[in-house]
Amino acid sequence: MSLRTIQDCLQSREHHQSLAIVICNAPLSGLEGLVKKIWTQCELVVCADGGSNRLYDSMKEDRNKYVPHVICGDLDSIRKEVVQFYKEKGSDVVQVDDQDTTDLTKCFNHITHLNNTGIVKVDNIVVMNAASWGRFDQIIGNINSLFLIAAPPILLSDDSLVTLLPPGQHHIPVNTGLEEGHCGLIPIAGAVQSVTTSGLKWNLNKDAMSFGTLISTSNLILPGAKEVTVETTGTLLWTMSHKLSNL
Template sequence: MATAEEDVFYSATASANESTDTEGDGPEPRKRLRPLSCLEPGVKISLALIVLNQPLQHQYPHLIQLWNRGVIRAATDGASNHLHEIMMNKSNSNFVPDLLTGDFDSAKPEVLQFMKEKGAKLVETLDQNFTDFTKCLQIVDRTIEHNKLHVDCLVALGAFGGRFDHMMSIINTLFDITKTVKYPVYLIGDDNIACLLRPGNYAIEVDTGLEEGWCSLIPIGGKCKHITTTGLKYNLENQGMQFGALISTSNYLKDDAKEVTVTTDSPVLWAMGIKRLKLKEK
């Protein structure tokens, strides 16, 4: 599989890779997440990457780092246009995905032909009851299972920005797919990262040096009756959240926080900022 030739420079300290489950203080196991391990320098991580249909020029440092760590790389329909544009503008780059999926109503015919000739497998998905992202994620998950690939997490790049209804459909996909996949699914775009926390106990590691500082917990799927947190500037203590009342937006990580703990009885969306990254000068 192709590897982008440029490296990414971070002014951050390397630390451990994303871990899986571990025991917390309570009777239930606490799931330990390290969302920014996918971009963290100096760690060994294997991820599945899905590139969505958003401009990629301002996300180029993220794209390089994620692409180089991908054991399987996929793109949805119109995302092929953006990958092709980068390859035409940067002669030393190779961003041909392993899988290119969708109904292909957005991809340019000449781009599809180019990607096919370069080795991408085109998978046409015509079912209009699911979004391109949902269908691509399902295909990637089946490919991971079929080929017995080791994947620490799946990252969807280009998840934010553009049409509001598209962003909401992407978040809705999290509610569906995270019921079955065996790895964390993270959404990245416009210097944001987000993931869905299903009911349970979590420890979210926030000491990679890439965290911007702000964070949010949003009861996007319905009312959350009880949620408790530590590690935040404005912690929640067995409180409820719902739209039309309290939601925890514009919160912040404590200055000395290495992790944030969350105990919730309902699905909530965790989101936080990513520091702007710079390409290493050559």
């Protein structure tokens, strides 16, 4: 998954894959415009517990227009007036009392349930404000959640995205006009025996990667490149800068 899916939604193109967005409990600063632009093109909008407060506070006079389909989590963060407002507007409130999973994982599990039961059809998930700088333990928890769903979603901040690349070959479109240029490949799940890339300023050629030896941060997408290809024997975290906040 890449910025191509988001671009298709923004430009109201007919796209064959449906999109869900999840709003986390972190500031939406820089992403409010994107949320508004992409809202009507989404199959499903889910707030992760206190993410409901963030949506409520950000939308202000537009609250009636931007009502999430689902609020999901252990509900220890959502304010009473917020849950009451969205309940009255038709949001489905799903409480999951499980302290071994994050609210984001709870949302992923619920989206998977809705998919498996045919209630919705979601091919891709974009998580708003999940990679924004804040509590580092929460960022790591959000990254861990990517490992717990079959098709890894995108985590967005106001200036970058994060997703997982499982073992195999990957072709990442980078010619949407939304890319900033900076990128990185990180062996987040442990040592990877071999990584080969194209489309980067500093490509890898069957290189081994691990923390304490080689990781690829502060890399750059080649100007004019249409795609970045990655062939990896292990799971990598892919991150790249974007211009979505300019919207």
